[in-house]
Amino acid sequence: MAFVIGACAVGMVGCESGDEPSIPSGSESTSGPAARAIQNIRLEPARALAGVDDDFEVQNVVVDLDGSEHVHLNRRYQGLRVIGGDFIVHGHVDGSFRNVTQTMTRNIEIDFSKNIGADAAIAVGESAQQAELSDKAPTAELVVHARGERPVLAYEVLVEGTQADGTPSELHVIVDAEFGHVIEQWDGIETTAAAGTGKGYFVGSVGLTLDLVSGKYNLRDPSRGSTYTTNMAQKTAGNGTVFSSTTSNFGTGALTDMPSLGVDAQYGTGMTWDYFQTVHGRNGIANDGKGAFNRVNYGRKYLNAFWSDSCFCMTYGNGDGVTYAPFDSLDVAGHEMTHGVTSRTAKLVYSGESGGLNEATSDIMGAMVEYYTNNPNDAPDYLIGEKLYLSNPTNSKALRFMHEPFKDAKSPNCYSSTLGSLDVHYSSGVANHFYYLLAEGNAPAGGPVSPTCNGSSLTGIGRDKAAKIWYRALTVKFTSSTNYAGARAGTIAAANDLFGAGSPESNAVAAAWSAVSVN
Numbered sequence: 001m002a003f004v005i006g007a008c009a010v011g012m013v014g015c016e017s018g019d020e021p022s023i024p025s026g027s028e029s030t031s032g033p034a035a036r037a038i039q040n041i042r043l044e045p046a047r048a049l050a051g052v053d054d055d056f057e058v059q060n061v062v063v064d065l066d067g068s069e070h071v072h073l074n075r076r077y078q079g080l081r082v083i084g085g086d087f088i089v090h091g092h093v094d095g096s097f098r099n100v101t102q103t104m105t106r107n108i109e110i111d112f113s114k115n116i117g118a119d120a121a122i123a124v125g126e127s128a129q130q131a132e133l134s135d136k137a138p139t140a141e142l143v144v145h146a147r148g149e150r151p152v153l154a155y156e157v158l159v160e161g162t163q164a165d166g167t168p169s170e171l172h173v174i175v176d177a178e179f180g181h182v183i184e185q186w187d188g189i190e191t192t193a194a195a196g197t198g199k200g201y202f203v204g205s206v207g208l209t210l211d212l213v214s215g216k217y218n219l220r221d222p223s224r225g226s227t228y229t230t231n232m233a234q235k236t237a238g239n240g241t242v243f244s245s246t247t248s249n250f251g252t253g254a255l256t257d258m259p260s261l262g263v264d265a266q267y268g269t270g271m272t273w274d275y276f277q278t279v280h281g282r283n284g285i286a287n288d289g290k291g292a293f294n295r296v297n298y299g300r301k302y303l304n305a306f307w308s309d310s311c312f313c314m315t316y317g318n319g320d321g322v323t324y325a326p327f328d329s330l331d332v333a334g335h336e337m338t339h340g341v342t343s344r345t346a347k348l349v350y351s352g353e354s355g356g357l358n359e360a361t362s363d364i365m366g367a368m369v370e371y372y373t374n375n376p377n378d379a380p381d382y383l384i385g386e387k388l389y390l391s392n393p394t395n396s397k398a399l400r401f402m403h404e405p406f407k408d409a410k411s412p413n414c415y416s417s418t419l420g421s422l423d424v425h426y427s428s429g430v431a432n433h434f435y436y437l438l439a440e441g442n443a444p445a446g447g448p449v450s451p452t453c454n455g456s457s458l459t460g461i462g463r464d465k466a467a468k469i470w471y472r473a474l475t476v477k478f479t480s481s482t483n484y485a486g487a488r489a490g491t492i493a494a495a496n497d498l499f500g501a502g503s504p505e506s507n508a509v510a511a512a513w514s515a516v517s518v519n
Contacts, residue, residue, distance in 0.1 A: 034058045037071035037089035040097035048087055048100050049107050053078045059086065060345055062476045064497070067093035070476035072345075077108045077144045083156065083174070084147035084481040086347070101490070103481040108144055108151040114178040118142070118155060121180070125157030125173035128182055134160040145174050145183055147349065147481045153177040158188075162236070167304055186350035190307045190339040190358070196248035198263030201255050202329045202387055204377035206267050210248060219243040219250060219266045224273045225284045225291025229266040231258050232298045234318065239311065240295050258297055261326050265294035265316060268333025268369075275334070275365075275372040276341065279464075280471045285312075285340035292340060296328055305332050307339035322390070329387040330378050334369030335362040346478035352420040353483035356427030361474060363400060363428060364435050368467050382436055382448075402436045403450040405429025414453035415484055415517040430516050431487065438512040439466035452515040461508045469494045469509060488513040 038056065041048050060072040069092060075085035087102030118140040125138055138159045145154040157173040170188030175181070196210040196217060209221045220228035220242060230240030243250060243262040251260035273291070276282040283289045295315040302317030305327040314336040316328035339362050342348055348358035363384050370380035378387055385399035386392060398408075405411035411429030412419065419427045433450065441460035442450045452458065460466070469491055476497075477490030491513070495506040513519070 033061050033063055033069040033071050033091070033093075036069065036091055036093075036095055037073065039095075040089060040091055041073075044097065047097075048073075048089070048102065049104055050075075051077075051107055053108070055079075059347070060475065063093075068098075068497075069093060072476070072479075075104075077110065077151075080142055080144050081156075082108065082144040082146050082151070083154075083349075084145065084479075085151070086479050088476060088479065090476075101477055101479065101493075103479045103483075103486060104146045104151070106150050108146065110144060110151065110153050111178075112153065115142075115153065116175075116177060116180045121155035121157050121175040121177070122159075124175045124180055124182060125155075125159045125171070128173045128185055129159040129161055129169065129171045131161030131163040131169040131171070134162065136160050140175075142177065143174075145176075147352075148183065152183070154183060167302075167306060168236070168308070170308070170310065184349075184351050186355060188309060188350075190336075190343075190350055190362075194248060196250065198250040198267065199253040199260060200251055200264035200267060201253055201257075201260045201325065202264045202378055203267050203375050204253065206263070206375075208250070208263070208266060209270070216244045216246060217248045217250075219262050221266070221270060221291065224270055225289055227266070227269050227273065227291030227293060229262045229269070229294040229296060231262065232295050232315075234297060234300050236299050236302075239293075239313070240297075255321070255325060261296045261316070261318070261328060262294075264326070264330075265296050265314070265328040265333060268328060268330045269294055269314070269337065271330065271373040272334045272337040272365075272369050275369045279368075279372065279467065282341070285337060286344045292337065294328070294333075296326065303327065305336055307336040307343075309340070309343050312340070319388070319390075324388050325390055327385075327388060329385065330373060330375060331366040331370050331384055332388070333366075335366035335384065338362040338365040341365070342474065345475045346482065347480040348478060348482060349480050350424060353427065354481050355424035356419065356422070356429075357431055357478070357482060357484070357487055359424045359428035360431030360435070361470070363402060363432050364467070364470055367402060368463060371463055382432075382440075400425070400429065400432065402432040403440075403448045405433050413451060413516065419484065430484065430518065434512050434516045434518070435466060435470065437515050438469075438508060439463045442515070453517045454515055456511065456515050458508070458511055458515060461505050465499070465505055468498060469505070472498060484518050488518050 056073040062070040071089045075082040090098040121140045122138045140155045140157045143156045155175045159171045161169045173185045174183040194210045194212045196208040198208045199205045209223050210217045211220045232240040251263040293313045297318045298315050301320040305316045319326045348354045382402035383398035386395045389397045401407040406413045411426040415430045439460050441458045472494035473490040491509050495509045499505040
């Protein structure tokens with residue numbers, strides 16, 4: 001659904017040169033939160049840095065019980081997508097206009113005469129792709145890049161390939177259209193998700209919801225958007241084969257039993273679905289009731305897992321059988337599915353500080369899925385991926401340690417101005433650290449001590465409140481380019497919405513950010 005403001009957009013039906021802009025007709029176009037948001041922006045365009053060449057598309061709408069409306073809009077400039085130009089209009093059902101949340105700081109002014117062309121941009125994009133190139137030809141889309149100091153004309157070049165470890169790559173390279181240099185880049189592959197029973201390697205004996213087709217039971221759950229799980233049989237192409245059986249029982253729990261790995265993935269997906277629906281009122285990853293699917297036993301000794309928007313699926317490597325187990329433990333499943341939630345809400349770009357917040361969001365919700373599930377075979381904690389190690393009796397190993405990120409020797413405990421230059425899996429540490437301090441405090445009873453960066457002592461507000469604050473910030477406060485300063489502001493605003501301005505919860509959010517040096 002697109003709306004024009006101040007001028008006619010190319011290709012807009014019913015809008016000819018000289019006409020006043022209008023909201024398109026339709027059941028959701030002439031009334032409702034989106035229409036009110038657009039009307040408010042038409043009346044006060046400066047508040048959203050909106051110009052006569054801008055038009056907008058609705059990305060997401062959230063309406064609170066008190067009538068507050070939060071409309072997330074994507075921006076186009078003279079028909080071009082504006083990367084980093086999205087913003088959230090906050091209003092009310094009574095039509096009042098409260099404020100705007102955005103990361104763009106300057107109006108768009110573009111000189112179209114200086115343009116290296118798509119072919120030259122593709123050549124730059126191909127040189128940036130370190131993976132083995134696929135047979136699919138790269139593409140280049142002319143866009144406006146507004147994640148920097150000022151908006152510039154650019155090309156978004158998509159170059160697909162396969163990395164050395166078998167991970168597919170969907171590299172997005174932003175090339176300056178005037179000077180031909182790479183502005184930034186990120187990969188679209190985001191790494192580390194009838195009554196029956198199953199026995200998984202990680203989760204043990206669990207109940208499953210299956211479907212029965214032509215006398216066969218399948219690892220497909222009609223009650224959760226028809227989420228299903230396939231066996232890739234160590235291949236890296238295609239989508240594999242859905243696990244099926246003539247009985248309603250799957251898996252033996254053995255490490256080398258493929259149906260057992262299917263049970264782990266299917267169960268993790270179901271628990272993540274339930275967590276988001278029960279705790280946050282979200283009906284599936286895209287909030288449309290449709291389930292994603294899992295691919296297990298991917299590649300040969302592939303030591304990773306990833307979410308892909310293009311297949312709307314989670315993919316799990318099968319480990320090496322020596323050091324690492326398969327990569328479909330419960331928290332990893334929650335982590336990967338949350339990448340999908342982020343891609344359908346804030347769309348945090350997988351680069352710089354926004355990329356770190358993207359990864360942290362998945363770690364945070366992955367941990368919360370563990371606590372929600374409370375499976376005795378995978379005791380909940382703030383460690384990410386500790387179950388992936390075949391020998392780890394004291395949980396001294398993990399992919400990430402939320403209470404003390406630097407235990408991995410790569411993820412900083414405290415914020416610094418260079419954080420955005422790190423790999424997003426390491427720059428996530430500061431937000432993970434913040435979340436642990438907010439939820440648990442720095443010295444919780446029965447939990448690990450968490451060092452603060454300013455020497456402060458904090459008491460946690462509890463996981464339930466902390467999770468609801470982060471989810472609200474993700475869905476109505478964060479934009480695609482939110483950085484750590486924006487995350488502080490967004491989570492404080494979310495706490496104010498949920499618990500009141502100046503509430504103990506809001507003050508605790510501010511204190512926890514200060515404790516990780518985000519002031």
